[in-house]
Amino acid sequence: MKFGVLVFPGSNCDHDAYHALKHIHGTETRFIWHKESSLGDVDAVIVPGGFSYGDYLRSGAIARFSPVMNAVADFAAKGGPVLGICNGFQILLEARLLPGTMMANEHLRFTCKQVLLKTESHQTPFTSKVPENTLLEIPVAHGEGNYYAEKELLKELEDQDQIIFRYVNAQGDTVPEANPNGSVSNIAGICNKARNVVGMMPHPERAVEKSLGSEDGRYLFESVINHITYSL
Amino acid sequence: MQVEIVITLRESILDPKGKASHHALENLGFKDISGVRIGKFIQLDVDTDQPEKARQLAEKACEKLLANTVMENYEIRIPDNA
Numbered sequence: 001m002k003f004g005v006l007v008f009p010g011s012n013c014d015h016d017a018y019h020a021l022k023h024i025h026g027t028e029t030r031f032i033w034h035k036e037s038s039l040g041d042v043d044a045v046i047v048p049g050g051f052s053y054g055d056y057l058r059s060g061a062i063a064r065f066s067p068v069m070n071a072v073a074d075f076a077a078k079g080g081p082v083l084g085i086c087n088g089f090q091i092l093l094e095a096r097l098l099p100g101t102m103m104a105n106e107h108l109r110f111t112c113k114q115v116l117l118k119t120e121s122h123q124t125p126f127t128s129k130v131p132e133n134t135l136l137e138i139p140v141a142h143g144e145g146n147y148y149a150e151k152e153l154l155k156e157l158e159d160q161d162q163i164i165f166r167y168v169n170a171q172g173d174t175v176p177e178a179n180p181n182g183s184v185s186n187i188a189g190i191c192n193k194a195r196n197v198v199g200m201m202p203h204p205e206r207a208v209e210k211s212l213g214s215e216d217g218r219y220l221f222e223s224v225i226n227h228i229t230y231s232l
Numbered sequence: 233m234q235v236e237i238v239i240t241l242r243e244s245i246l247d248p249k250g251k252a253s254h255h256a257l258e259n260l261g262f263k264d265i266s267g268v269r270i271g272k273f274i275q276l277d278v279d280t281d282q283p284e285k286a287r288q289l290a291e292k293a294c295e296k297l298l299a300n301t302v303m304e305n306y307e308i309r310i311p312d313n314a
Contacts, residue, residue, distance in 0.1 A: 058300055065297070094300070101302040108248045148245070148303065182246075 001228050003029040004042035006072070006088070008063045013049035013085065013205060020205040021046070025221050034066035043228045044081040044125070045072055047088030049141070049203060059102060059144050060090035069095055081125040081224050082197045086142055089189075089199035098192055098199045099157070100149040106182025110143040114213065115180055115202060117188055118168040121161050124191050125227035126198045126220045135172055136165075136216040138202040140180050140188075145201040147183040147190075157190060165189035165200055235278055235290045236309040237298060240271035245303045274298055283310045 003021045007014045014031060022029040032039060034052075039045060052063035063069070069091070076082050076097055084092035092098045105111060117136040119127050130136065149157060157163050165188040169178040174186045181201070189200030204217030241247045247269050254268035276293065278286040290308045299306040 057298065061297065061300070101300055103245065103303065104248055106246065106248060108252060150244075150302075 008052035011050035017205040047084040049086030060094040064095040084199040103146040112141040129223035130219040137214040145181040237274040
């Protein structure tokens with residue numbers, strides 16, 4: 001089983017993702033530089049957070065045209081699991097591998113804090129092993145995480161069960177106070193129609209050890225490891 | 233020749249930078265400014281002297297990269313003296 005972590009100029013959570021996969025979960029993991037045109041023989045791809053290309057123009061707008069993104073699109077089209085975290089989510093949106101768009105946080109501030117997530121669907125490679133009825137405590141760290149979808153798209157996402165995570169309070173309720181960025185419908189993560197591509201603003205790779213304040217991020221990596229194990 | 237592109241957020245999209253700037257202007261006493269929208273200005277140097285060709289190229293560049301048409305509008309301007 002092999003994981004690939006993409007590296008763009010300006011990625012800064014690539015090493016965190018590598019650490020989570022390689023050292024915490026003990027899987028073979030390698031970095032894939034954005035100029036590579038092939039992913040090699042990896043079984044899953046992480047598009048990590050950071051500030052690819054300095055967020056110039058729009059977050060993720062330039063990174064999506066990196067050579068490696070063609071390979072990611074091919075990999076995704078064949079059903080390969082792809083997880084975009086934070087800036088990685090933004091890149092997947094710009095690449096149209098996921099629907100919708102990202103705007104600046106409603107209150108205009110960069111927000112770095114622990115949030116609570118409700119897993120709305122376990123039907124993805126990254127959420128299948130998240131325990132039922134358990135809220136995940138995972139940090140967010142972003143200035144542009146205000147997910148936006150027009151009414152029709154939002155309805156489609158809901159109808160197709162493509163909303164994967166929502167920001168909630170300690171009671172598990174989707175309330176405005178639990179929303180750190182103004183995202184429509186408190187959306188923190190979504191998947192594509194085929195369900196193999198997932199994007200989320202919170203950072204599961206920063207919640208894999210007690211010393212980091214939470215280990216809830218592990219569930220996502222355990223899920224995909226399990227998914228790959230059974231598909232190999 | 234030069235082509236100018238102005239990118240703005242679509243009307244339906246909240247523009248927090250514009251809103252914050254508007255509040256600041258109101259606080260400074262600019263009572264007659266009823267709205268502020270903040271966008272981007274992009275200047276392209278295009279290797280042609282045919283305005284129509286330059287416009288088409290700029291449009292392609294906007295659709296492909298410069299604007300996110302899900303949330304942004306773009307306006308292409310060719311300066312009069314071109």
